[in-house]
Amino acid sequence: MxxxxxxxxxxxxxxxxxxxxxxxxxxxxxxxxxxxxxxxxxxxxxxxxxxxxxxxxxxxxxxxxxxxxxxxxxxxxxxxxxxxHTLAKEDFRSLYQFAKNRALALGILDFKRVYPIIGLKEAHFNQHLRDVLQFVPTSFDDLKDIGYSKALMPDNDPKKLDDVQQNLPEDIKNRYHVVRSQPHLMEYLAPKxxxxxxxxxxxxxxxxxxxxxxxxxxxxxxxxxxxxxxxxxxxxxxxxxxxxxxxxxxxxxxxxxxxxxxxxxxxx
Incomplete structure (x- = not known):
């Protein structure tokens, strides 16, 4: 029932x-x-x-x-x-390096803020996030070691994310649960x-x-x-x-x- x-x-x-x-x-x-x-x-x-x-x-x-x-x-x-359930800053280091090498945007979220990572491609996050979360552009090195919820990888061109998704390195696949929540947004969650x-x-x-x-x-x-x-x-x-x-x-x-x-x- x-x-x-x-x-x-x-x-x-x-x-x-x-x-x-x-x-x-x-x-x-x-x-x-x-x-x-x-x-x-x-x-x-x-x-x-x-x-x-x-x-x-x-x-x-x-x-x-x-x-x-x-x-x-x-x-x-x-x-x-x-x-x-939270993730530590170090849990995102390999993802940060991957985004840097591929010229991708990346934002890391705690439960109240989005931290668009400075030095990467400019992020274009969903407009509704801007109304409810504080945006704090931060370099990866300056991120505090607090509890984070996930990372977001947005791109205005869904085909770019199609390519990223199809060619993710094995270490990224194994380290995160990667999901495509919307055509222009890929999310990196804790494993499982x-x-x-x-x-x-x-x-x-x-x-x-x-x-x-x-x-x-x-x-x-x-x-x-x-x-x-x-x-x-x-x-x-x-x-x-x-x-x-x-x-x-x-x-x-x-x-x-x-x-x-x-x-x-x-x-x-």
Whole structure:
């Protein structure tokens, strides 16, 4: 029996205008009232998710959000951290050298700031990050040895990242979990870190398991939760690899795919 629904945001729950439609909101609010856990599960930081938490009414002591692709799990009401996984500065040294050798942009994130690395290609990060995270351009040598969440490698030309992804050295592949969260953005996470890791911690906390989970997604950073959920649902606009591992498929994010599927599945 499904007791939790994990939802990716960009290109899944959100339409092309980065909005949760009235229909999707209505369905999710109804399920939430019926006792189903609704968990937003995203690569974004919490501040970039709060408006959607408020819209869906997911702000009780019983509601949680998974951010930074699984590395941070928080209670929505208290902001108390349930789970947090960090990386050290030295964990990024080989990636920094790789970006320097290939003339690539690189930004390293803690949980509140983005540190675009000075001396590399100028970074063009997603505009929504600028509204919620402080940008602190820093040289790699001047980075403090604090806990970091991940690194981002953006490029306005997706074909450039296609080439990077296809030709990653083995040491980079082995040192990071590399995912393409959007066509113009590659993310470097801790090894084996993904949304399923954060979900595992949350499910354990709530005395639930993956057999009680339904997950919706569209991109590489959704693969872990799509595979492990009892019902992994791919959007019609999902990457082919995600469709191939999903249990089922729904309409696109611009056609209320999440709400349409849930209405039918739960006989609402």
């Amino acid at each position: 499904i007791k939790m629904i994990a939802l990716d945001l960009d290109n899944t729950l959100l339409n092309r205008d980065k909005v949760i439609s009235h229909f999707n909101e209505k369905i999710l609010r109804q399920l939430h009232r019926n006792g189903i856990r609704i968990v937003l599960c995203t690569g974004r930081p919490l501040k970039a998710v709060e408006q959607y938490i408020d819209q869906l009414g997911l702000n009780t002591d019983f509601d949680f959000t998974i951010t930074f692709n699984g590395a941070l799990v928080l209670n929505n009401a208290t902001k108390k951290i349930l789970f947090k 870190m993904d949304k399923a890791v954060g979900l595992a911690e949350l499910l354990k906390h709530l005395h639930l398991n993956f057999d009680q989970l339904m997950a919706f997604g569209d991109a590489e950073n959704d693969a872990g939760m799509i595979k492990k959920a009892e019902k992994g649902i791919a959007m019609a606009n999902a990457q082919p690899e995600i469709k191939s591992i999903a249990d089922d498929q729904t309409l696109t994010n611009d056609e209320d795919g999440v709400g349409v599927y849930l209405k039918h599945y739960f006989n609402l």
